Amino acid sequence: IGRPPGPDSSLEPYVQTRIFKIIVIGDSNVGKTCLTFRFCGGTFPDKTEATIGVDFREKTVEIEGERIKVQVWDTAGQERFRKSMVEHYYRNVHAVVFVYDVTKMTSFTNLKTWIEECNGHAVPPLVPRVLVGNKCDLKDLIQVPSSMALKFADAHNMLLFETSAKDPKESQNVDAIFMCLACRLKAQRSLLCRDLEGRPGQPRRLEPTHDANGKNSCPC
Numbered sequence: 707i708g709r710p711p712g713p714d715s716s717l718e719p720y721v722q723t724r725i726f727k728i729i730v731i732g733d734s735n736v737g738k739t740c741l742t743f744r745f746c747g748g749t750f751p752d753k754t755e756a757t758i759g760v761d762f763r764e765k766t767v768e769i770e771g772e773r774i775k776v777q778v779w780d781t782a783g784q785e786r787f788r789k790s791m792v793e794h795y796y797r798n799v800h801a802v803v804f805v806y807d808v809t810k811m812t813s814f815t816n817l818k819t820w821i822e823e824c825n826g827h828a829v830p831p832l833v834p835r836v837l838v839g840n841k842c843d844l845k846d847l848i849q850v851p852s853s854m855a856l857k858f859a860d861a862h863n864m865l866l867f868e869t870s871a872k873d874p875k876e877s878q879n880v881d882a883i884f885m886c887l888a889c890r891l892k893a894q895r896s897l898l899c900r901d902l903e904g905r906p907g908q909p910r911r912l913e914p915t916h917d918a919n920g921k922n923s924c925p926c
């Protein structure tokens with residue numbers, strides 16, 4: 707049982723597009739809005755204002771033939787613009803992207819506060835987290851050495867991406883942040899579905915088993 711090989715339009719009504727909720731967290735001004743804009747819209751915004759509450763952006767991507775909706779929550783970095791929203795950010799989140807600005811050391815040292823906030827909201831350990839150092843185009847102004855960031859990422863079991871929302875040459879790298887998470891989530895969930903399928907009497911509508919190997923083709 708499962709989905710037959712190849713596309714079959716007669717199955718479409720049964721195959722729901724899955725939605726992965728990914729939140730983007732970090733100090734104000736590190737470039738969360740610009741990074742999410744780059745991923746979802748493909749461009750760097752001319753001008754941004756501090757995010758109030760949350761802005762939703764989304765992009766539908768295809769991973770191994772499955773369409774997945776990546777729903778990106780661009781959160782506010784300023785305390786006064788986020789405090790009433792924090793519970794919503796973390797509810798049913800599938801993955802977390804922590805962002806700092808490579809030209810601003812305080813945005814890096816504050817990461818521990820952001821991680822504490824995340825841990826304080828009972829985000830399950832299976833929820834993947836990645837670390838993003840943004841504004842790498844400002845080469846002469848770098849304050850956070852890669853080695854320091856890498857050490858921190860390792861200690862917190864996160865992958866590190868150093869990139870720039872502004873530099874068009876980096877756009878593939880920005881995409882890779884979200885695609886890597888989407889691939890990981892897909893692989894995780896396919897394993898879960900396979901477990902469910904093994905049990906008698908369980909509905910089998912979700913996903914075929916062959917995706918359990920999806921990990922191998924993940925870009926990271």
Ligand SMILES: Nc1nc2c(ncn2[C@@H]2O[C@H](COP(=O)(O)OP(=O)(O)OP(=O)(O)O)[C@@H](O)[C@H]2O)c(=O)[nH]1
Pocket residue numbers: 732733734735736737738739740741752753754755756757758781782783784840841842843844869870871872873
């Ligand atoms: N040079 C450079 N500037 C950037 C980059 N990304 C963002 N910026 C600039 O940094 C400033 C802040 O960017 P935002 O994306 O609005 O920052 P934010 O993290 O969303 O801030 P809050 O919404 O207040 O939390 C803007 O002036 C952007 O143009 C980048 O990769 N390189």
Ligand SMILES: [Mg+2]
Pocket residue numbers: 738739740755756757780781782783
């Ligand atoms: Mg913003």
